[in-house]
Amino acid sequence: MQQEITDAAPPTVFVVDDDASIRITIDDLLTSIGLQVETFRSAEDFLRRRSSQAGCLVLDVRLPEISGLQLQKTLHERGDHIPIIFITGHGDVAMAVHAIKSGAVDFLLKPFREQEFLDAVQSAIRLDKSRREENSRIAIYAHRYESLTERERDIMRHVVAGLMNKQIAASIGLSDVTVKIHRAQVMRKMGAATLAELVRMADGLDLRDRLHKQEV
Secondary structure (H helix, E strand, C coil), rough: CCCCCCCCCCCEEEECCCCCCHHHHHHHHHCCCCEEEEEECCCHHHHHHHCCCCEEEEEEEECCCCCHHHHHHHHCCCCCCCCEEEEEECHHHHHHHHHHHCCEEEEEEECCCHHHHHHHHHHHHHHHHHHHHHHHHHHHHHHHHCCHHHHHHHHHHHHEEECHHHHHHHCCCCHHHHHHHHHHHHHHCCCCCCCCHHHHHHHCCCCHHHHHHHHH
């Protein structure tokens, strides 16, 4: 049975802007629709506070010391994929393209329309929720995969590669009956009701890519 995946805490919108009036305006706007907000005047302040908390980041491009684009790069290097919405009063097309190509979900010019901004924030929060749920699913699959024996893992990799029981048996030197028993164990331990479900789990764990690389 699939375990229920839930977030332990409500999402937070982190706002990094060195303009106090902008921070106050955004804080008031977001809290007015019930969102939790934390504001910072610099990238350094945000990095000192940053944990794995769910949410999104509203980030000014031009900041003292560490710029918004530099902060984006630092977070990426740390493996932190918090969705970023850039805001700026001095943006240009090249800057926006660079930010988006580097993973930003939106790039808004000040002064932005309130509804446009709120839509961007809600979209970023949904994206973060989706990513976290997917990561949780993969963690569950990985835990189940670790419970398999080496033989069962070998069988699973062949099954999700599309091989029939007879083909697997011939490939690894087992009888058809033995392969069938191992295959049933794999389905049970992985919690997969169908082959398609097992394949989705394997894709989440990159097992088919690994098998292909081994064969090349």
